[in-house]
Amino acid sequence: MVKQERALRTRQALVRAAAEVFAQDGFAMASLGSISRKAGVSSGALHFHFENKRVLARAVEDEAAAAVRVIAGPAPAGGPGPLQRLIDATHALAARLDRDVVVRAGFELGCGLPRRSGAVDLRRQWQAWVEEVLREAEREGALAEGVSAADASVAVVAATVGFEVLGAGDRAWAAPAVLVRFWGLLLPRLAAAGTLGRLLPGGSPGAAPGPS
Numbered sequence: 001m002v003k004q005e006r007a008l009r010t011r012q013a014l015v016r017a018a019a020e021v022f023a024q025d026g027f028a029m030a031s032l033g034s035i036s037r038k039a040g041v042s043s044g045a046l047h048f049h050f051e052n053k054r055v056l057a058r059a060v061e062d063e064a065a066a067a068v069r070v071i072a073g074p075a076p077a078g079g080p081g082p083l084q085r086l087i088d089a090t091h092a093l094a095a096r097l098d099r100d101v102v103v104r105a106g107f108e109l110g111c112g113l114p115r116r117s118g119a120v121d122l123r124r125q126w127q128a129w130v131e132e133v134l135r136e137a138e139r140e141g142a143l144a145e146g147v148s149a150a151d152a153s154v155a156v157v158a159a160t161v162g163f164e165v166l167g168a169g170d171r172a173w174a175a176p177a178v179l180v181r182f183w184g185l186l187l188p189r190l191a192a193a194g195t196l197g198r199l200l201p202g203g204s205p206g207a208a209p210g211p212s
Contacts, residue, residue, distance in 0.1 A: 018105075064102050065125060072129035134153045187201060
């Protein structure tokens with residue numbers, strides 16, 4: 001049991017160190033030596049857990065994807081409507097990107113060129129969830145007259161992915177106030193009149209941003 005716990009801690013340290021190096025240097029320039037040094041483990045320990053850099057990158061992507069699935073998951077019973085869930089999820093994702101280098105690196109790795117076999121595309125994962133939630137809002141009549149789920153998803157995905165990309169270079173783009181201004185501008189055009197007054201651009205009180 002002690003060996004298993006130690007191995008798990010080593011693996012977690014390597015994944016986090018890899019994320020930091022990938023986020024700083026990019027996948028192509030990152031070296032296994034720099035990752036093992038940052039994790040404080042030997043190169044032998046790194047190769048025991050991960051065969052090569054691609055396998056290590058996949059581990060970073062998988063952990064990041066799991067975090068995004070928590071944020072952009074199924075609707076909880078008795079929870080807010082689809083548009084408020086969408087607002088809450090954008091705030092939760094921005095907060096996670098701001099504080100979690102694994103999630104930041106996961107987004108960047110999945111969209112690296114050339115595409116690696118088996119790479120996780122977190123932006124596409126996010127896009128699919130946004131489209132699904134907006135289709136739900138459309139079915140419930142929560143969208144403004146003349147606004148389709150397809151058109152709304154273009155605006156929301158483009159903006160939120162843009163914040164993610166810009167935030168990688170300037171963390172100010174991850175500030176909650178940026179999303180509040182975005183939703184304040186978009187919601188009057190997006191939401192039906194009967195829904196608009198109930199929506200909170202700053203997110204629901206106590207909305208969980210997902211595990212840290």
